[in-house]
Amino acid sequence: METTRAAIARVAARQFLEAGYGPTTMRGIAAELGIDPSLVIHHFKSKENLLLSILGPTPTVLDALDGPRETLGRRILEALLVSVGEGSLRFFAILTQVSDSEAVRARLREVFDEALIGPLRARLPHPDADLRARLAAAALRGLLYSIAIVEDDALTADGMPALIDRYAPAVQALLD
Amino acid sequence: METTRAAIARVAARQFLEAGYGPTTMRGIAAELGIDPSLVIHHFKSKENLLLSILGPTPTVLDALDGPRETLGRRILEALLVSVGEGSLRFFAILTQVSDSEAVRARLREVFDEALIGPLRARLPHPDADLRARLAAAALRGLLYSIAIVEDDALTADGMPALIDRYAPAVQALLD
Numbered sequence: 103m104e105t106t107r108a109a110i111a112r113v114a115a116r117q118f119l120e121a122g123y124g125p126t127t128m129r130g131i132a133a134e135l136g137i138d139p140s141l142v143i144h145h146f147k148s149k150e151n152l153l154l155s156i157l158g159p160t161p162t163v164l165d166a167l168d169g170p171r172e173t174l175g176r177r178i179l180e181a182l183l184v185s186v187g188e189g190s191l192r193f194f195a196i197l198t199q200v201s202d203s204e205a206v207r208a209r210l211r212e213v214f215d216e217a218l219i220g221p222l223r224a225r226l227p228h229p230d231a232d233l234r235a236r237l238a239a240a241a242l243r244g245l246l247y248s249i250a251i252v253e254d255d256a257l258t259a260d261g262m263p264a265l266i267d268r269y270a271p272a273v274q275a276l277l278d
Numbered sequence: 279m280e281t282t283r284a285a286i287a288r289v290a291a292r293q294f295l296e297a298g299y300g301p302t303t304m305r306g307i308a309a310e311l312g313i314d315p316s317l318v319i320h321h322f323k324s325k326e327n328l329l330l331s332i333l334g335p336t337p338t339v340l341d342a343l344d345g346p347r348e349t350l351g352r353r354i355l356e357a358l359l360v361s362v363g364e365g366s367l368r369f370f371a372i373l374t375q376v377s378d379s380e381a382v383r384a385r386l387r388e389v390f391d392e393a394l395i396g397p398l399r400a401r402l403p404h405p406d407a408d409l410r411a412r413l414a415a416a417a418l419r420g421l422l423y424s425i426a427i428v429e430d431d432a433l434t435a436d437g438m439p440a441l442i443d444r445y446a447p448a449v450q451a452l453l454d
Contacts, residue, residue, distance in 0.1 A: 122378045195377070201427050202298045202375050210428050233444065236424075236432050241448050243428070244420020248412075251377050252386050252419070256412050268409065271451040272417050276444070 107145045109135055111156045114146075118153060119189060123196050128152070153200065154209055157193060162217050167225045175238065175274030178222070179266050182242055191250040198251060214239050226277065237276040245269055283321045285311055287332045290322075294329060295365060299372050304328070329376065330385055333369060338393050343401045351414065351450030354398070355442050358418055367426040374427060390415050402453065413452040421445055 104112075113134050117126045128149055132139040146152040166181035167174070197213075200206045222235035245265075248254045258265055280288075289310050293302040304325055308315040322328040342357035343350070373389075376382045398411035421441075424430045434441055 124378055198423075198427060199375055199378050201371070202300055207427065207429060211430065214428065233432065236430055237444055237448070240420045240424035240430070240433065240445070241417050242420065243423050244416045244418065247374075247419050247423050248416040251374060251383065252390065253383060254387065254412055254416070256409065257416065268413055269416070269452070272413070272448040275447040275451045 106135075106137065106141060110137075110142055110145055110152075114152050115156050118156075118196060119192050123149075123153065123200050150200065150203055150205065153196070154205065157197075157209075157213075162221065164221050167221055171226075171277070172274070173270075174225070175272075175277055176266065176270035178218070178238070179242065179245075179270050179273055182218075183245075183262050183266060191246065194246055195250040198247070214243070218242065222277075234277055238273050241269075241273050241276060282313065282317060286313075286318055286321055286328075290328050291332050294332075294372060295368050299325075299329065299376050326376065326379055326381065329372070330381065333373075333385075333389075338397065340397050343397055347402075347453070348450070349446075350401070351448075351453055352442065352446035354394070354414070355418065355421075355446050355449055358394075359421075359438050359442060367422065370422050371426040374423070390419070394418065398453075410453055414449050417445075417449050417452060 110131060113131050114126070117131060117134070126149070128142040128146075129139045131152075132142045142152070146155055163178045163181040166177035169177060197206055197210055201210060218239050219232075219235045222238060223231045225231075226234055228234060245257075248257055286307060289307050290302070293307060293310070302325070304318040304322075305315045307328075308318050318328070322331055339354045339357040342353035345353060373382055373386055377386060394415050395408070395411045398414060399407045401407075402410055404410060421433075424433055
């Protein structure tokens with residue numbers, strides 16, 4: 103049977119995705135479940151903590167790291183754009199929108215460090231592997247930002263594979 | 279003499295920069311000026327509208343467009359990182375954090391269209407100049423995002439000129 107905690111997390115995730123961060127309230131989540139709001143507070147303390155708690159494991163680009171280094175940028179881009187579905191993009195946008203909180207900014211750093219920068223740094227032979235990985239992460243964040251927040255639909259008009267073809271040289275240039 | 283409207287805009291800009299969007303209130307702005315809050319509402323309607331109204335003219339990369347095309351990426355990057363001072367980066371972060379509003383997302387699109395994508399598209403000879411300009415904008419946004427929101431200090435640790443050296447090849451790869 104689903105625990106109360108799991109039920110709260112499930113309903114919260116749906117409400118955050120559908121309504122955004124601002125309009126979602128712990129009271130509204132409790133109401134949908136027919137439970138007392140104090141239970142939501144008991145399990146998750148605050149709305150911000152609830153948001154940070156329900157984020158799933160970060161999609162990792164680990165599998166993309168196998169293979170020739172000349173096409174590493176492309177494989178990472180594919181792994182990122184394919185593994186982050188619509189839901190993950192939306193959570194990226196929500197986290198970004200709540201980033202006036204230091205806890206959220208810390209999480210944004212952590213997410214990219216764990217999912218991307220750490221594995222990539224370990225894969226690169228260069229003495230400045232860390233900086234290269236961070237530069238590549240900046241370029242990748244820019245694409246996520248442009249799709250999920252600026253909503254520049256011209257970028258995705260020809261489909262994800264076409265976008266990957268066009269953007270891969272930029273990521274690769276930062277790794278070479 | 280400074281008009282009431284100009285005084286409100288000046289104090290609002292300072293409060294937004296210092297306290298962030300959330301903690302800044304129209305009431306607090308009125309209090310600092312010793313005027314009635316209804317005057318702030320009269321001039322600017324809402325806090326969101328106040329934020330959108332006080333943004334200065336977008337720094338443009340127009341001057342960077344003159345010169346050889348092989349180094350265009352680098353010159354645009356310089357123009358952007360040099361012309362956006364600390365204040366502009368902070369406003370970029372604030373606008374991004376308020377981007378669950380469609381009006382703010384529209385402004386974010388507009389800012390980049392006017393400052394970067396339009397001029398750049400006009401400079402490129404390729405039939406797909408628009409897409410190239412948008413891809414370059416995505417990469418540039420990624421760098422602003424990584425500096426101003428994620429606060430990845432490792433990127434700027436060696437100074438802006440060093441960062442420009444490292445990131446320029448990515449921007450150039452999207453234009454070539």
